[in-house]
Every structure is written in structure tokens, then in C-alpha cells.
Amino acid sequence: MTEYNGYSFFGPSTLKELLEEVALFDGSIAFLAGGTDLIIELKKGKKKPHLVIDVSQIPELNGVHEENGFLHIGSATTFSQLARHPLIVEKGLCLAQAARKIGSEQIRNRGTLGGNIASASPAGDCLPVLLVLEAMITLQNPDGVRRLPLSQVLQGSGRTCLTPNELITGIDFPVLDGGYVSGFEKLGSRTAVTVAKLNLAAVIKVDQENHSITEARIAVGALGETAFRLPDLEQNLVGEINPFLLHLFEDMLTETVDNAISGRYSHPYKREAIRGLAEDMFVNLFGASSVPGGRTHG
Amino acid sequence: MGEEGQGLKYVGKNLPIHDGAAKVRGRIKYTGDLALEGMLIAKLLFSPLPHAKILSIDAKAALAIPGVIGVYTHENTPKTHYNSQVWFDGQEAMTLEDERIFTDTVRFVGDKVAAVLAVDERTAQEALGLIKVEYEALPFNVDPEKAFDNVVSIHPVQEPFFTKEFHCGNSDEVFEQAEIIVEDRVETPKVHHAAMEPHVCIAVPDHNGKITILTPCQIMYSVRLTVAKVLGLPFNKVRVIKTPMGGSFGGKQEVILEPLCAYLAQSSEKPVKLELNRKECIISTRTRTKVIGVVKTAVDGRGKILARDFQVIADTGAYTSNGAAIVSAMGKKLFRLYRVDNQRYQGRAVHTNTTVAGACRGYGTPQIMAISELNIDSTARRLGMDPLEFRVKNLVQPQDSDLSGGPSLGDARVIECALEGAKAFEWSEKRAREPLVGRYKRGVGMACSTHGNGYYGAFQDFVTMTLRMLEDGSMILLSGLHELGCGTITSTKQIIAEVMDMDPDRIEMSEGDTETSPYDIGSQASRVMHVCGAAALKIAQSVKGLFRSQAAFIFKCSPEDVVMCDEMTWSIKEPDKRLTYGEIARTVQRQHQLELIITETYRATDNPGSYGANFVEVEVDTLTGLIKVLDVVAAFDVGKAINPDFVKGQIYGGIQMGVGFALTEDIKIDPLTGIVKSDSFANYHIVNAPDMPPMRVILIEKGENDGPYGAKSIGEIATCAIAPAIVSAVNHALGTNLTVLPLTPERILMGLLPQKK
């Protein structure tokens, strides 16, 4: 173990090594994955751990594989990996899309899915996505393992249910088979390297024969302490696909904004702008012809 | 001004910047990289309140930490007042001196309260948190328009503290009779310079009471002046060395950290480094001046401008800084772009409890051009005229005079910029296009601008240089040049190389050092290429004259017969007998005991306008309010591009800053607390690569002025027309008349609400 800048540093190469150290260590611990959030907090003195443990070099925490109809993602898998991983692109496209829109190339090369969950930012881009994918999060400490839905892990802005010595080891969700389409859309104040002012994720099951939606899962972020699902809207989307669907989608999203942040400074803007995200999402899921006037945007 | 006979070898060529490769490889040591033996680190405590009296400062706990050398406050530092903008002795009489190293009354969130001096940064930082300050909060004001009420007293002066009027003709009379008058109110934000390198300096005391200051500055003699004043030292006991510049844009033009850093070094008798972080740079150094302008234009039905009137308020923030100078600078530009016989400008400067404003690329021109050009646009709209046609009808022409009494405009080719730019942009075709239906709207807009070339006509503008040829024929220029990363050194080498007919790499140039450099008024006022470049040309010609007369001795011919080419020289009469430049220099030393060296002072002799016209196409997302700049054509009358790639680099960078000025950049201040909300790059967005448009540059190079080979300035004017061009394109796309910058998505959607209803 090397002494470094007020805290000790430990870089295990197996999960077992990590858990042993956690069990023995007497003091506060911070897990370091990509460091794109943690390093800033350490520098600002917002976090003062006694020990920093690097989780990025542990093979068990890295990578994507499919097993029994589920995709399993190691918590230390980077956004760059997720963005182009064939399994994610094929069976969980909205996650790949979210990963592509995070930060910059450098941030995507370092930042991880586990870090995005543990940071629990209200604007975290993967959080609405994992909600619509109905992801389960696996947590582990020296005493054991638990597997919880993301909605239970997220407890508020920057708050999770993780105990001080617990780490996220993996994320899993049922694969989206051919009947599903999924997508992610984000609105920031510029094209790239921007915190979401709004983000939106959708998983939709389409019955092509009957031209109808049989299942809809929608979640939004940056409208409260944590990202959340929209059950009413989801129900309303189920049924035959008709020309008024986009309008309904937009109106219900505006209503969601009204309910979530009325009175806030950002409310007048977000209630309008979310309609743009709604259109983007329709183009993403159903193609340019699904919005009025098509898409003239270059 | 230039060498007779064309066919230039080095001028007009794209040589790479002299230290580019070293910078890319990380081999340049910036000031922040330097660590001197025994060097102490200073850290600053900033005011959390926008206006308050300091009742007490308790530093006991901080001083008790091992490694803390001292805590400095208003109680134990010089009380000398100064103005950070003053660059020559005597200038203080033209403005207010209201700053001190530390104040007993804080006037903005970010004002300097105390410094900890410690053996390392961590210790200093820790001690900083232990200083207890007791404040008595005072009423504060962050709104420049409210400053006129004089309810909150920031300094013992009435607001506005400065008023400047320029006029020509009789605008009142014309406005009374005019049928068409178009009025606009335009607001431009405070913005951050966003140089990559933060503010930093190092001060080193010696055993003889001399302080040496290492600082990436723009005006070393300004640093010397203020440091000497505050420390009570003679000028020759303050040595300022200009270190490699990691970006300034005017942000490091004023004297901000140096007096304190020098004092800490003097009092501790140790080298001291003082370096700010990004947040500290944003909230506590300098900003672009926020400006609010009300502008009226009277026109006749055929589109001739009859009169204009400008009422402009400049918010200089909590200390005066350049508040007076910028109000004058803005006004002057208005008399140099359009032919307006009757025009009045009244500018007023006020203090607010906000971050101090100062020099920022363009020195008020981007602001005043936004005000003027957006109103030109709405006037054209009112007339139902094409904004290009309306402008061309009214723009100045070569050799026009400045009706407010300033120097001649020179070979002012703004109409050529407008017409050439329009052609390349396909302005008429794009303007006539059917509007898009649906969510995305497209529009095109344009704007023009002018900016100066030095101080001629306003202040002394001269420079002294020493040029010498060494015994191997290589050369050294001694001067007070300040390379800011724009290519000053390489361009100056190109000029001297052209005159001497030798490889520019064989010329060395040190930068500013007040102990060894001759006087230079610094890298400001867009003067460097036009004035210092001309000085370099002149002195090279003088050394060439000396060289020729000496060579003539050796060749036994007349000086006119001496040919110089690629560091070889011969008499035209004996072309076979050739000597190198070095052989001449050596022979002259041996035989005549003479060095080929000349020191000369050059005084600026003109101050023509640089000109530009920018054309922009935008796409506006009417649902999210986001704006994409799709295309930019930027035409500039630069007289002559000494190094076209450098000129283009300035234009690309100027456009990047201007897109931010138009769309995203704003130092937002919470009116309830006075706190800067956009205090990091996470919430202060400059435009990054994915959002940059393609840019096409057109250079008009017709020379005809006293600059070297006819060169005029580009660095500042490059960012002066782009923002109004973008705003005008957005207004064209949406059918709006939005005039509050930046055009954030929120402002776009709010601007569209009336149309949606």
C-alpha cells in the first residue's frame, strides 16, 4: 500500500483481494473506478476517505456478457466499451446511446457505469436508461451480496443505499429481443460535454402486425432528486399507434415537468423544451416519418 | 511601408510559430511550472459577501499551523491605492485609484480579504480555512441601471463616476424632423476570458532590495509602475520578466496579482508563487465589461442614415479598473464605421458589487458593435431593405475622416469586405430562400466592425529596439515585445528576415524584461504588428544600411552596389567575390573595431482602422431553443498578412470567442446574494469543437498604410463582428428582434412564446 496525498491507496487485482482489505480496514473507504467524479471531490475536499481502492483493474468487474436471457455488465465497464459493445448495441441499445452522449471521449474512456450509479447525480445519463431496462444492481461487501432494483439503490441526489463498505459489482437486465425498440435522448446547453438539463429513456414493445404498442417504459432525469419512471404515461402509450400519439406524449411530458418542478427557475424552459426531446425520441424509435413535417435538421 | 521591389521571400509566408513544437511537447516552462529554491506558496481568502465592512480578522489558528509563514490582511499590508489598468506614470490622474492589496471593505464576492503564506500549497489551503473574519454586511447592488439611484455607495463618488460624450453635426435637430426612427436596447454580458493558463506570478527578492517578478503579462512596464508604487521602490529595483503566455485575451493586461505577490516576497525575503484556480480566475480577476446600450437611428426612405444617438452604460464592477477608458474606446469606434453626419455618443460608467471588468479582446468593440449592428439590422428591417444593401450605402470609404476628430480611417476597405464576403457566402441567394416549415428554422445574418491599430492620436505610441548582427551573421533583436501566443515573435522575424534577406531562424528575439529591454508600451490596443512591426522593419533597414556601408568599404564599391541575398553579399561589380554576412561582421570588428548594432526609437505615425464583415447561417431548434451555427464567412481588411496562417488562427479563435459571446457565455450573478453562479467550466460554457461551425476566411490585403508592408491589426477585430452577425441570423430565422446576449435556449423559447400564442 502506498501513501498518497492524505489517504492511502490500494489497487487490488481480484475481487477477493479487495473484499479482504475492506474487511480488515478500519476507516472510511472510497472506491475509485474511472475517477471522473471522485477525483474532483477529493480535490475539493468534499470527500476525505482514509483509503481509496481502485476497482478498475479487477477482471470480474469488467465487461459484458449474456446469460439466461440477461445482459450482465461489470460495474467498472467504461462508457466507451458500452457504446460499441455488440451485445449492448443489439440488446440494450438505449444504454449504448446514453454512453455515447456522456461527456467527451476522454471521460467516456475513463468513466464507468458503476460510478454513474454510485454518484447518483439527478442528471446521471445512465440512470433513466437503467430504469427502463429494469436493471438489477448487485452490491457486495465482506458480509455478503444483495441484488436490488435501481429504484431502490437511488435514494436522492448523491445518495444511495450502499453501506460504507459496500461496492457495486454488477448490473444486469433482461435482454431486449427483436420485438423491442429502445432509445435515449438528452438535452444540455451544447452538443457535447454537457450536464443534462433533461434526459429521457424509452423501451417500447411494438406489435408490428397490429400496428400497436404493447408495452412502454419511459423514464426521465434531471427533474428531481433522482430519475424516475412515468407509469401513467407508459399506460397511455399502450394501444394502437395513431397520429396523435406524439402529441399525447409531448403533453404528458410537459405535465410531468409541471408536476415535478413548478415554481423552479428552470420550469418555464423545461416544460417547453421537453417537447423537443419527445420528438427526438419518436424519430429515434420510429423514424423520421413519425413526426410531422419529417426532420429537416442536418 | 515596406521594402521597395516586390516578390517577398518571407513576409506573407506561413512559417510555423517559433515555440509551437516545444509547447506541444510540453517543453515550455510556464510560470505555474516553475519551482524555485525555498519558494513559498500564497493562497488567497476571498470575500463571500458582495459588500461588507471587515470588523475583525482572527488569524491565530491559521498562524499556529506548522509551515505557515504569515497571514496578510489590510491590517499589515501597504494601504497605497492604485488602479490596475494604469500603464504609464501620470495616467492615474485620468481615472480613480480605488484598489488596494487588501481592502477593509469588501465590494464583491471574490474581493481579496487575506493571504496565507506557507511552505506548500496544502498547508496554505488548510490555514486559509482557519481564518475567522467578522463582517458587517452593507447594502449592495449588482444592477448597473440601478447604480444611477446612488442608493448603494460603493466608493465615495457619485454614479455614474465617468461620462464621455463624442458628437458630430446636430443629431437633436435631425431626430426632431426625421420620419423614420428605429430604436433598440441591447445588452451584452460579463464574460470570462477563459485562457487555459490561470492567473499566476512569482516574485523573487534579492539581497539588494530588488524584487524580480516573473509574470505572463501583456504590459511589463505597467506591472513595474504599480509594483514600484505599492512597495515604495524606485523603478530600477523592480524587475519584471514576461514569462511564456498561456493565454490572456486581455485578462492579464492589468496588474492583478503582482503587487501582492511582490509584497509577500519583500516581507518574507523568499520567492513567492501566487496562482489562482479556475473558479478564482472567474470570480475574482477581470471580466469583459457588461454594457447596456440604447441606440436610435434616423433614416430617410431611401436608406441613408441621417443621424444616430447612443446612450451607453458600462458596468465596471466593484473597482474602477478601465471603466473610464473603455467608455471612451467604445464611443470612438462609432465614428469610424458608417458615414453619419449627425451623431452623438454618450457613455457612462458605473460601479456595481460584481467582479471587476477590464480589458478583454476588442476592448469594448464587441459590445458597441453588438449595439450598433443589431440596430442597423432592425433599421434595415423597418425599411424593408436588405441589410447588406443598407450597410453598403452607409459604410465608410477609403480615406474618409473621423468626424469626431480622431485620426484618418486610412485605406478603409469595409465595403470590399462586405461585398466579397457576401459573394462567397452567397448572401443574396440564402437571404431569398423560402423559410423552412416545422421545428427547425434557418436564417442568415451579417455584421461589420472596425477596430484600431495602436494609440496614435490618443496616447504616446512608440517603441525602442536594438538590433545587432553577430560575428557569424546571425542576429539578435532586443525589444520589449510580449508574445501572447499570436505569433508576434515569428512575424517580427519574418519582417527582419525579409529586409536582411536571411533565414528567419537565424534571428533571435528575447521578450520583455524591464531590466534589459528598451521601453515598449506593451501588447495592447491592437498595436503590436502595426507599430512594433513597423519599428522592426525600420531598424532592420537601418542595420542593413550600416551593413551595406561597411561592406562597401570591404568591397571597395559604393553602398548601392552591395547585394545581399540569403546571407551572402557581394558587389554588383564583382559578383564572383562573395562573402557571408558573418564574414562582413567579423571583418568589420577586426578592421574597424565596430559592432553592427543600432538602437532606434520608432514613433507611430498613423492609426488606420482594421475592418471586417462577417456572414453567418444558423439553425434554430424552436422546441429546445438550441442554436447551431452552420456556416461562417469572415472577411477582414488586414492591410497585409505578414503570416496568413497566424491571421487565420486569430480569426478562427476570434469567432470561437464570439460564438460564445452570442450564445452561451455569461458570468451570471445571483441578484439575491451577489454570488457568481457560473463559476466553473461545468456551468460556464465556452464553445467547444463539436459546436464550432466551418469557417471561411477572406483577407483583403491592399496595404496603403504605415504598418510593415501595410499590415494592420487582426487579433482584436477578429472577435468584434461575429456575435451581432449570429444574433441577426437568429432574428432572421425566427422573425424576432432579440437583443439581449447571450441568446440562451431559455431566452429563445421565451422570445418565441408570443408567436406560439
Ligand SMILES: Cc1cc2nc3c(=O)[nH]c(=O)nc-3n(C[C@H](O)[C@H](O)[C@H](O)COP(=O)(O)OP(=O)(O)OC[C@H]3O[C@@H](n4cnc5c(N)ncnc54)[C@H](O)[C@@H]3O)c2cc1C
Ligand atoms: C467533464 C465531465 C463530463 C461529464 N459528463 C457527464 C455526462 O454527460 N453524463 C453523466 O451522466 N455524467 C457525466 N460526468 C460525470 C461522471 O463522468 C459520471 O458520473 C461517471 O459515470 C462516473 O464514473 P467513474 O467511473 O468516473 O466514477 P468515479 O469518479 O470513480 O466514482 C464516482 C463515485 O462512485 C463511487 N464508485 C465508483 N465505482 C464504484 C463501485 N463499483 N461501487 C461503489 N461505489 C463506486 C466512488 O466512490 C465515487 O463516490 C462527467 C464528468 C466530467 C468530469
